[in-house]
Amino acid sequence: MELTLWTYEGPPHVGAMRIAASMEGLHYVLHAPQGDTYADLLFTMIERRDRRPPVTYTTFQARDLGGDTAELVTRSIQQAVDRFRPEALLVGESCTAELIQDQPGALAGGMGLGLPVVNLELPAYSKKENWGAAETLYQLCRTLLRERMPAPGSSKPAPDRWKSEGRRPRVNLLGPSLLGFRCRDDIKEIRGLLGEHGIDVNLVAPLGARPSDLLRLPVADANVCLYPEVAGPLCSWLERNFGTPVLRTVPIGVGATRRFLRELSALLGLEPPESNEADLRSRLPWYSRSVDSTYLTGKRVFIFADATHAIAAARIAADELGFTVVGLGTYSRELAREVRAAASDLGLEALITDDYLAVEKAMGDAAPELVLGTQMERHSAKRLGIPCAVISSPLHVQDVPARYAPQMGWEGANVIFDSWVHPLMMGLEEHLIGMFRHDFEFVEGHRSHLADGAPSRPGGMAEAAQAVAVASSPPPPLPSSSLQPSSLPLAEGALIWSVDGEAALRKIPFFVRGKVKTNTETFARDNALGEITEEVLYDAKAHYSK
Ligand code: SF4
Numbered sequence: 001m002e003l004t005l006w007t008y009e010g011p012p013h014v015g016a017m018r019i020a021a022s023m024e025g026l027h028y029v030l031h032a033p034q035g036d037t038y039a040d041l042l043f044t045m046i047e048r049r050d051r052r053p054p055v056t057y058t059t060f061q062a063r064d065l066g067g068d069t070a071e072l073v074t075r076s077i078q079q080a081v082d083r084f085r086p087e088a089l090l091v092g093e094s095c096t097a098e099l100i101q102d103q104p105g106a107l108a109g110g111m112g113l114g115l116p117v118v119n120l121e122l123p124a125y126s127k128k129e130n131w132g133a134a135e136t137l138y139q140l141c142r143t144l145l146r147e148r149m150p151a152p153g154s155s156k157p158a159p160d161r162w163k164s165e166g167r168r169p170r171v172n173l174l175g176p177s178l179l180g181f182r183c184r185d186d187i188k189e190i191r192g193l194l195g196e197h198g199i200d201v202n203l204v205a206p207l208g209a210r211p212s213d214l215l216r217l218p219v220a221d222a223n224v225c226l227y228p229e230v231a232g233p234l235c236s237w238l239e240r241n242f243g244t245p246v247l248r249t250v251p252i253g254v255g256a257t258r259r260f261l262r263e264l265s266a267l268l269g270l271e272p273p274e275s276n277e278a279d280l281r282s283r284l285p286w287y288s289r290s291v292d293s294t295y296l297t298g299k300r301v302f303i304f305a306d307a308t309h310a311i312a313a314a315r316i317a318a319d320e321l322g323f324t325v326v327g328l329g330t331y332s333r334e335l336a337r338e339v340r341a342a343a344s345d346l347g348l349e350a351l352i353t354d355d356y357l358a359v360e361k362a363m364g365d366a367a368p369e370l371v372l373g374t375q376m377e378r379h380s381a382k383r384l385g386i387p388c389a390v391i392s393s394p395l396h397v398q399d400v401p402a403r404y405a406p407q408m409g410w411e412g413a414n415v416i417f418d419s420w421v422h423p424l425m426m427g428l429e430e431h432l433i434g435m436f437r438h439d440f441e442f443v444e445g446h447r448s449h450l451a452d453g454a455p456s457r458p459g460g461m462a463e464a465a466q467a468v469a470v471a472s473s474p475p476p477p478l479p480s481s482s483l484q485p486s487s488l489p490l491a492e493g494a495l496i497w498s499v500d501g502e503a504a505l506r507k508i509p510f511f512v513r514g515k516v517k518t519n520t521e522t523f524a525r526d527n528a529l530g531e532i533t534e535e536v537l538y539d540a541k542a543h544y545s546k
Contacts, residue, residue: 008376018206023206028089031076088140182412188406253312255320256312261273288417293321297323299322300326306392307335317372328348374392
């Protein structure tokens with residue numbers, strides 16, 4: 001048992017639903033109790049689809065358990081096939097149905113339906129949504145392509161065979177799905193990028209593909225694994241069995257897009273792209289070099305997301321925006337090794353967990369100035385009063401925007417620059433608030449360019465109005481709680497802050513105050529100092545800036 005309030009991923013059958021709903025002509029019969037239809041809302045509300053997902057639920061009730069639930073399964077399968085006439089059928093169980101062991105996939109296989117049936121075995125008590133999506137896509141392709149597998153030992157097709165065949169090179173874009181982060185626009189962006197470099201897209205899957213389209217997978221010269229969480233196992237299987245090479249560089253960020261184009265060109269035997277293409281095509285390189293971005297240098301950023309977006313974000317933050325990455329982690333256990341490697345390149349230890357409270361704790365301990373995460377981190381960051389941008393699923397409805405908002409390619413880098421810098425206080429305001437602390441409107445933490453103003457600061461305007469009332473007199477001392485951001489609860493054996501120590505701490509700009517406070521307390525503990533005075537604070541500052 002694990003006490004859980006929020007989960008980063010749904011059960012694996014939701015992953016299977018994502019594959020079914022992303023495709024056309026595919027239907028999913030899900031053996032599930034009454035009530036599991038809640039998952040429809042993920043597609044009709046969050047993705048704002050104009051139709052129900054292609055899922056038939058058996059919706060068994062308590063009274064059905066005394067009867068023949070297997071008969072309910074076969075009846076539901078037959079009705080779904082008769083009504084929807086799909087090209088292929090997925091059959092599987094939800095968590096509760098797994099316990100009653102009706103084996104719906106095996107039952108469907110024996111019904112002589114006259115169409116490909118994929119028996120999904122998704123262990124709901126040990127695996128999660130992304131694994132379920134990856135397994136479903138892989139099993140579906142495996143079932144459909146079984147007859148077309150080359151004989152063992154056949155020679156692998158050369159990725160540059162397009163030259164001798166008198167056509168343009170063509171690739172598959174694999175992994176985009178509903179409820180993935182910005183997949184709709186990423187595909188458009190990458191399709192355009194490839195087209196400009198003379199590369200055709202053979203197939204995008206699962207998003208928008210039909211089962212019959214999947215039969216064309218092996219005719220591509222290479223597979224582009226855009227979302228490893230969903231397409232990783234399929235790409236490896238196609239490589240092993242059909243000899244199709246895989247490009248695993250995910251083009252999120254300017255550097256990654258540049259690398260993606262270079263690697264793909266080399267793989268397909270094309271001319272390498274122009275070396276200055278990034279500067280010509282994306283605004284991020286110039287925007288981050290321009291003087292207004294100087295104040296971004298060294299900003300402390302905490303990143304927690306699915307593995308694909310966490311790794312990409314860490315590279316962009318460190319290499320393209322000049323941030324200091326102070327925390328990196330993922331809930332994608334299947335790709336933990338890759339995230340660990342990315343963290344170790346930054347001198348960090350990766351946080352691999354699906355416990356949002358552990359993430360919130362790590363976030364508080366790292367005292368960042370910006371959080372890049374999922375919806376969960378957005379909530380945690382709000383509680384801790386830290387600016388945040390969402391970079392990965394799980395997502396809410398506002399991250400399926402009406403406007404064009406890719407993350408990949410040159411335009412994706414533009415979108416990323418804007419959305420990551422937006423939650424931060426603007427440079428001039430940050431400078432002025434640091435200099436003049438007693439303004440009645442521009443109080444500490446206030447971000448005037450955001451409608452919501454400051455990240456939570458108790459008292460806000462009311463406190464500022466009081467400050468005006470006592471006009472020329474010095475402002476009243478802040479309650480000591482305001483010196484202790486809620487993110488940084490005092491450790492056991494609490495230290496005492498002297499009045500002059502508190503005053504010195506208050507002079508530190510609010511967005512780094514949490515970090516200074518933590519460092520000073522660590523310094524005091526390490527040196528067995530019970531009270532933190534102004535002198536101790538500055539000694540600690542000198543110690544950590546060595
Ligand atoms: S079967 Fe699984 S997904 Fe459905 S309600 Fe029960 S626990 Fe939730």
